[in-house]
Amino acid sequence: MTNTQVTLVQIDNYGPWTVTPEPRREADLQTLQSRLYADISQFVGARDGYVFFTRFDNMIAVTNGLGVDDHALLQESIGNRYPVTLSLGVATDPSPVTALSNATASIQEAGSAQDNDRREILDGDVLAEGDRTDDDVQIAHFDVNDATGEYTDELNAFDSFIEIEQGYAELMRYMRTAHGSLSFFVGGDNIIAVCPDLEATDYHDAIAHVEETVDVALKVGVGRARNAQVAGMAAKHALEVCREDGSRVELEW
Amino acid sequence: MTNTQVTLVQIDNYGPWTVTPEPRREADLQTLQSRLYADISQFVGARDGYVFFTRFDNMIAVTNGLGVDDHALLQESIGNRYPVTLSLGVATDPSPVTALSNATASIQEAGSAQDNDRREILDGDVLAEGDRTDDDVQIAHFDVNDATGEYTDELNAFDSFIEIEQGYAELMRYMRTAHGSLSFFVGGDNIIAVCPDLEATDYHDAIAHVEETVDVALKVGVGRARNAQVAGMAAKHALEVCREDGSRVELEW
Amino acid sequence: MTNTQVTLVQIDNYGPWTVTPEPRREADLQTLQSRLYADISQFVGARDGYVFFTRFDNMIAVTNGLGVDDHALLQESIGNRYPVTLSLGVATDPSPVTALSNATASIQEAGSAQDNDRREILDGDVLAEGDRTDDDVQIAHFDVNDATGEYTDELNAFDSFIEIEQGYAELMRYMRTAHGSLSFFVGGDNIIAVCPDLEATDYHDAIAHVEETVDVALKVGVGRARNAQVAGMAAKHALEVCREDGSRVELEW
Amino acid sequence: MTNTQVTLVQIDNYGPWTVTPEPRREADLQTLQSRLYADISQFVGARDGYVFFTRFDNMIAVTNGLGVDDHALLQESIGNRYPVTLSLGVATDPSPVTALSNATASIQEAGSAQDNDRREILDGDVLAEGDRTDDDVQIAHFDVNDATGEYTDELNAFDSFIEIEQGYAELMRYMRTAHGSLSFFVGGDNIIAVCPDLEATDYHDAIAHVEETVDVALKVGVGRARNAQVAGMAAKHALEVCREDGSRVELEW
Incomplete structure (x- = not known):
């Protein structure tokens, strides 16, 4: 039976940032988004996960094998190198969409995606190493x-x-x-x-x-x-x- | 009346490359694609164009203001820094889709997207500086x-x-x-x-x-x-x- | 006779930023610095200039052919995509070191490299297009x-x-x-x-x-x-x- | 007592590549080198190592905690995304320079840095997990x-x-x-x-x-x-x- 660990990666307050104080150049936003995705893809991929760009401001990752420390390091490293920050929600379930729903909920409960005070949430549970199987x-x-x-x-x-x-x-x-x-x-x-x-x-x-x-x-x-x-x-x-x-x-x- | 200059950016022989000699790690392909797009976005954007990632192996750009030399420089610079090369077709028309059709045709006529010998095509015509207007x-x-x-x-x-x-x-x-x-x-x-x-x-x-x-x-x-x-x-x-x-x-x- | 246009690129208040609120991970600082340099190298290089990483927080560029608008666009684009900002000083002289001295002075006069309120200075003069020669x-x-x-x-x-x-x-x-x-x-x-x-x-x-x-x-x-x-x-x-x-x-x- | 694991990262046949078939644009070489370094810095840094750019074509890393698999993954990932490849030599010693000498030797023995047939060497020994201490x-x-x-x-x-x-x-x-x-x-x-x-x-x-x-x-x-x-x-x-x-x-x- 599958047991998929899913991480929702959400850029904090991204929409408002893109138009503050004035709308920013589209080419810069496109560059920022795609490089941010590329960095997350390298980080997650080097730990044998997959991440999908989806909407770019909300990316979805399969993260079986990544622990809380890995998630925290990703969050810290992006925060050190980009003008935006990330919130991360993690959950595991036999059904991928249920895992994602729970991962999403753990971020939503902390505040809106456009709440300027909600920053760098890291919430949810990772699959314990001992519970992992070759069919996950x-x-x-x-x-x-x-x-x-x-x-x-x-x-x-x-x-x-x-x-x-x-x-x-x-x-x-x-x-x-x-x-x-x-x-x-x-x-x-x-x-x-x-x-x-x-x-x-x-x-x-x-x-x-x-x-x-x-x-x-x-x-x-x-x-x-x-x-x-x-x-x-x-x-x-x-x-x-x-x-x-x-x-x-x-x-x- | 509009007069949109459109450039088709096609990675040469990309599909076969991604599985030669063996399928490559997905995270590396995702990183490569999104960074390549980001670089093209910076290049085109700094010359006041827009480029869209579309399928990533085929990107579509609005390039009014970019000349043949600009296109050649982009092609050379990417060729110097990536393991893949680009073909570029350019055309202008009041109808964006007609411009794109002509830009596509100029690449297609040179060979298939999966022809290993078709490399770094640069073809088509740019809008002459004197013909440009504020409504293009x-x-x-x-x-x-x-x-x-x-x-x-x-x-x-x-x-x-x-x-x-x-x-x-x-x-x-x-x-x-x-x-x-x-x-x-x-x-x-x-x-x-x-x-x-x-x-x-x-x-x-x-x-x-x-x-x-x-x-x-x-x-x-x-x-x-x-x-x-x-x-x-x-x-x-x-x-x-x-x-x-x-x-x-x-x-x- | 040479007439070298030199631009000093200085990251604003960089030293304090690297240790606020706590010292940041060295690998992230190295990544940030070298990618920032790479981006500036692409921007300046695509306009036929050279930029040198020097100390990374202070980079020196030869920018004959780049106008004030080019400098402003570089400053804006970096500000849109990085957690740090740039100040730019520009000057021209037959002697490269004199050009650099004048470029440096135009930034120094605006405040210290570690003054948190001195941001995104763009000062100095570019070589007029009509004054450029093939020996510059x-x-x-x-x-x-x-x-x-x-x-x-x-x-x-x-x-x-x-x-x-x-x-x-x-x-x-x-x-x-x-x-x-x-x-x-x-x-x-x-x-x-x-x-x-x-x-x-x-x-x-x-x-x-x-x-x-x-x-x-x-x-x-x-x-x-x-x-x-x-x-x-x-x-x-x-x-x-x-x-x-x-x-x-x-x-x- | 210290026990430093040192990795030498050498770009294969880089000098000849930079001038084949013609010298390549300096700005592209600078961009390539600094982004390659940045990627290695992220990879090594996320595993708690340090890497230094040194000469860029020869980088030196402190890699205590990185195993053979980590080195192989770095080599594969760079090979997938860059037009150049890496050779890696690893060694451990209480003296950093002795570790580096041994790491260097394991690459030198496989051929010259400018030997076109010497590619993607991965040689040397990593420090066994059980032998690691808090003073390494x-x-x-x-x-x-x-x-x-x-x-x-x-x-x-x-x-x-x-x-x-x-x-x-x-x-x-x-x-x-x-x-x-x-x-x-x-x-x-x-x-x-x-x-x-x-x-x-x-x-x-x-x-x-x-x-x-x-x-x-x-x-x-x-x-x-x-x-x-x-x-x-x-x-x-x-x-x-x-x-x-x-x-x-x-x-x-």
């Missing part, structure tokens, strides 16, 4: 079948993006509603979903649903492990098998 | 009404994201189909659209369409100028007027 | 003869560094005292000197002085141009000629 | 007495730098020769020395030597611990005591 994290890595041949080399770059974005929007809703999974666009034609214990048939159904609804053909490799990096790497290898064999769903375990 | 770029900056109160402080962080993502997906399609506009999610609850000559009524219609279709309430500030930075800053100021006055559409010109 | 900047690029064979592959990495550092310390003093040049270690075994109008014999003398005094053998390529980038690239090409021909001083003009 | 690392953090009042606010920025550089050059040689310590300039007026078991009298002697030889007045705080971060933070606190009390040497243990 299930990662599904989707991509679009022949996206380069069908879209990138054929359509203009925005219409290609619309196709991929449609596939993503439909998949994210379906996986959330049907399974409590959290799905994230990660660039190119790739979507990574953090899932509970799902079977091959669940993935076949998801792919069929997206194809029927918005006519975007996906395939998926799935892995599981005690952390996101190992589960995700297994998923990538499984996806390579799909590419070689022409299959649509491959589980590697 | 129209930027619309949308956000979600009370996103913090309605979503961020109320729902879990993924369900908040789904709401905003739905609003974005609907708006991007509508603006593309109805007007040839290019709309980009830029973090938080913000969407920036690169538009042709639109009127207030066009924006009211777009907002009404999104609200009716997916029940997400947007507002928008719009600016125009000879480059994206000045038009975008006017749009931000107009959006501040919406916030103060409770209006849904404000044009600043 | 002379750049000398030195390296250590066979540093890899003599030091890197033979000594431990600190003793190699001591040798190179000794060569640098002696050269920097000599060039400053004899010629008012500003010399900077730029990594590896490389030193870049910003010089007034010097002749080949001056460089032979400098190299002989360093070899006699600390027994470190240097060679040098020298270029001149209307900006640092072009002069510096000419110097690099001249240094390649030294490598091929075994010569010690090559001027490329 | 001794860090001394020096700064210049009233550097702002004496130099920064009085002299031009290069002459200030010469003074500080002179103090550093003299201290680095003295500490290396007398004690086998490794001293690094870390920006501003700060020097950090990695030391064997030294006493207060050793530091008084070092300070006296520098003051007599080059007339630069230093003070120092010293800490020791099982890793560089904790030892270095104790040293910073001790240096704050110097500032408050006017003392020249403070040991915190």
